[in-house]
Amino acid sequence: MxxxxxxxxxxxxxxxxxxxxxxxxxxxxxxxxxxxxxxxxxxxxxxxxxxxxxxxxxxxxxxxxxxxxxxxxxxxxxxxxxxxxxxxxxxxxxxxxxxxxxxxxxxGDVKVHDGPLQGKIVEIHHDEGYGQIIATDQRLIYFHRNAVVDGRFEDLKPRDTVELVVQTGESEIGPQASTVRPIGAMEYDPSGG
The missing domain is CATH 3.30.160.100 (Ribosome hibernation promotion factor-like)
Structure with missing residues (x-):
């Protein structure tokens, strides 16, 4: 101490x-x-x-x-x-x-027991194939176009809500989503809006 x-x-x-x-x-x-x-x-x-x-x-x-x-x-x-x-x-x-x-x-090992982790896309770069999500646990999560399921990466835009699975091992760029699925409205909005 x-x-x-x-x-x-x-x-x-x-x-x-x-x-x-x-x-x-x-x-x-x-x-x-x-x-x-x-x-x-x-x-x-x-x-x-x-x-x-x-x-x-x-x-x-x-x-x-x-x-x-x-x-x-x-x-x-x-x-x-x-x-x-x-x-x-x-x-x-x-x-x-x-x-x-x-x-x-x-x-970043906080366990979520209320179903899959959710978040909102805060940044997306269609031309470079990646984006970032602010999750309900307030983490900023990177995702690559290959992580998107049940939808097309090109159709995603900022403020879209998604469910995501975060990889267990953190990469050099921080937490990264292994799966991103577009959904409707989420129960909790981390941005307060």
Whole structure:
């Protein structure tokens, strides 16, 4: 990390044991990516007392390039969070999932479960045999005339909606569609128009 770990306690005794546990959990997060630039952990006992039934809240904020990932305590975890170590474990397990999602997103591995990926043609060069599509996941996808199915490349024009399949391996020009199929209107318009 570029910035040292920030650890804030409220109504909780900041013991060396707890500080070491949090440091260990942060070190574990860094095994998933070396792109975490800073991490701030807030540990709170909401009612300020250490009596039985007191539920600890642990919030973890991790900054990564272009984003801030935040994990807040959830009420469904309440019973187990009478123990501070359990609340810390659960918060960092949630942050681990957030980091994995972020990594998938920046790699372009975001899974779409609502049917085929859709998009709109934003640029087409009939004379050179290629174009670009803005997909519903906001990626700009290159396509070649040979990828067009169920229609003719020459008939496509900007703002036409298409379904597409993106190749799994990214080429030197970025994400590329292996299949492009012209369709009617799509459910979600990535350009907002």
């Amino acid at each position: 570029q910035t040292p770990l920030e650890l804030t306690f409220k109504h909780v005794e900041p013991t060396d044991e707890i500080k070491a546990l949090v440091r260990e959990k942060v070190d574990h997060l860094e095994t998933f990516t070396d792109q975490i630039t800073s991490c701030h952990v807030y540990i709170r006992a909401p009612h300020g007392s250490q009596r039985q039934g007191n539920l600890y809240e642990v919030t973890v904020e991790a900054r990564v390039p272009g984003d801030e990932l935040v994990v807040h305590p959830r009420q469904k975890d309440a019973a187990a969070h009478e123990h501070l170590q359990v609340a810390i474990r659960d918060a960092f397990a949630s942050m681990e999932r957030e980091i994995k999602r972020w990594k998938d997103k920046i790699r």
